[in-house]
Amino acid sequence: MVDLSRGRRAAMRVTQRSAALYAALRAHPRRVAASVGSALLLSSAGAYALVEAQPQLPPRVTVATTFDANAQAQTAAIASADLHYAQSTLVRRQDTVQQLLRRLGVTDPAAVKQLGADARIRALVSAGATPEPVRALVNAQGELLQLSATLPLPADADTAPVWRELQVRAAADGGLDVSTTERQMATRTRLASVSVRGALSTALSQSGVPAPVGTQLIKVFAPQMDLRRTLRKGDQVALVYEMQTLDGREVRPGRLLAAEIRTRGTTRQAVWFASSGNAKGAYYTPAGQGMEKTWASSPLPGAKITSPFGMRLHPVKGRREMHEGVDYAAHIGTPVPSVAEGRVKFAGMQSGYGNVVKIGHPGGFETVYAHLSSIAVKPGQTVSEGELIGKTGNSGTSTGPHLHFEFHSAGRLADPQRMASLVPQGKPLPPGEKAAFFAATAVMRTQLAQAAGGDDAIRLARAD
Template identity: 35%
Template sequence: MNPIQKITRHSLLQLVPSTRKARIVSAGAVFMSMCAFGAIGVAPIANDPADLPVTSVEQNLELPNLADQIAALQQDEQQFIREERIRPGDSLGSLFNRLGVDDADAQKFVRTDKTARRLLSLKNGKRVQAETDENGLLLSMRATIVDGKGGDARQVSVERKGDKFVSLDTPAKLERRVEMRSRDIQSSLYSATDSNIDGGSMPDSVVGQIIEMFSTNIDFRSDIKRGDRFSVVYETYWLDGELVKTGRILAGEFVNRGVSYQSVWYEDPLTKQGGYYSLDGKALKKAFLKSPLEFSRISSGFSMRVHPLSGKWKAHKGVDYAATSGTPIRAAADGTVDFAGNSGGYGNQVVLKHWSNYSTAYAHMSRFAPGVRKGSKVSQGQVIGYVGSTGWSTGPHLHYEFRVAGDAKDPNKFKSLAQQPLSQAELSRFRMAAAEMNHRFSLLAPSGNAMAAR
């Protein structure tokens, strides 16, 4: 037989299997076969593949048994997740009812367990999520609680473990965002921050920080006028798309009567202590508070006096602040606890070491604040203890000493002392952060509005 054969239409169709009742678009397959055999064919194929017959194949497919699948699903335990917000006048019973929880044991646990009971202190509008089974028994429950004092966000949860419940209190995993806002003042600072423009109103905590940042240069009771403008860059923390808390202002600019005052937050990466600085790196806050007590009167100043117990004429090397027992005592400046304990006539005393050779002492405390111990870091304004009458004292008061190289000095002479300046390395890092914030200010400022800066 000649190895090179002529392929006819009839012989080509024999290559295609005849399959009963199966629809196969055979034209394409035949055309590919033609191409393949064309490599050895000696004659061209002139017929159009579209003219070739089309055959069909029919095959019975076994469908799944839906009844069996439904029965299998019914045998599995069903779980339901619901979310509700706290409403005015809510009780645990009404909240459980909306969450679909029908579980007396769960109610009892939440009411009696110390950690779980924190869920009862949720404010209106806060979200609570619960997971139940098909019978309404509680499987888990959780909510995020923000500490009003420290601003720490905690996730409090209740979980079923067999026939019992356990409660957990863990740090909430929050998403940090940086937001920018700018406002023009038409009547007052608070009305400007309450306006629902530029993404909504600003939290009250931001307003308080604005006043604190610029109070050295601006008297917010008398200096504010219509047409003033301010811009802020601040932190917000979110959980599941809901704002949980507002953080620190990272930078701020206030234009008062045509003069621009700017401030940038800088934090030491090692000590985590920080403060606000102008764009050229100068500290804005004073190094020491005017008073370590918020509300008090001076009962004895830094001077010679007759000692109330010994009756002898003696130098009084500090300032006595009369206050009721239990009044919080604040750290006058950032520093490290050098001593915390009983010190004879001083009673319960805390001594703080500050930058350079400055230190402060706080005597006659009734008790120390939690975490205040030798070596611990404190920030300016942080509560370190409470007014008492321990040691040689005739009544509740704070004896406050300001020391330079260990010698007591009159603190009134150091009220204008500036905060510790940044080192060269810190200044380099600060300038990078300041440049970024200054760029943000330029984005928020009205176009073509030139102002003097301070």
């Protein structure tokens, strides 16, 4: 909750004092300007402290210094208004510029109109909820005197961490000046060793690991295990991750670089590596095997199998013969994704199959999706894992809506229910990248060993 009344009383005191200063300023404008600036600086900082009751916000000195630097504008502002309110709010999901300004107490239609049309303010709001507050200084008439906010990270922030700040100031002509400043952030590496006692998120936060790093950790191991469910009391997690800093102050969590999970006697490790031509990078086992699963376990996970692979009495022909795939129950029109990356070998009508798509996958595998109601791909087209190739139907020789799915390995039919054990688990490093991988990840692996080497106690070390 925001204690506005206390903030307003503080602002009132500032104003009463300012009135006296303003009278003095008329007589000796230059000499008094600096002291008004510093009086305002102190009072504004105080008002911020009162207004901001949200405990998660770090104290910020930078805002106060901008007031000092702009003492002239401040003295002018005092002259034209009776009261000043220091306000702060967070950008909310689906906010509009107008809603944000209203929460900050800005009602001046000219300001609302100008800022509502400003691309930078719009970008701030359309980025959705941000952890950094938007701060404003507003007078009793609802006119905006000053506003500052941290702009969301640009898309390439991984490679070049930048801190972007937006400043709005009342200009001499009565309008508003909008400007942005950009500063390069530095990166610091941190190590953490976490003993799981209860929930993983609790254990991570107790050892100072930022929540976004925990989210990355869960995502990296997700293809192998759900850490939130599988970790038990006594399990160990070691982490190497980046923190982005500004003037030596840690302002934002960065990338998870390496992680180790020790659970009930087994150890799993993941190391981040950017191969040439892939700056975004990916996570690998220390041996260079990709962590990300490249094959889905089924085209329709969770769908009921109405007929398994193998010999059966054919439902239409009435004689015993080989069922060359697996049938999944599915309503007509259920989206069918490719189980893995590949190239479409056939897409069209084919006798008993009806509408059918056949996809060739690297490693000598082929998958077949039959009885479709519609086809979304063309022969020769490449598809990625999870990409829509068509929709289920009842075309061809079929007794009802379902998906007939076949899996071929090295030109032979195989049981689709055994597919997961036959296909590669992750994308391996390109052969030419092995040396670079081991060189680049050697430091991370040492740090991981360092972090994991601790005893049961939670340790937190820093390696700049």
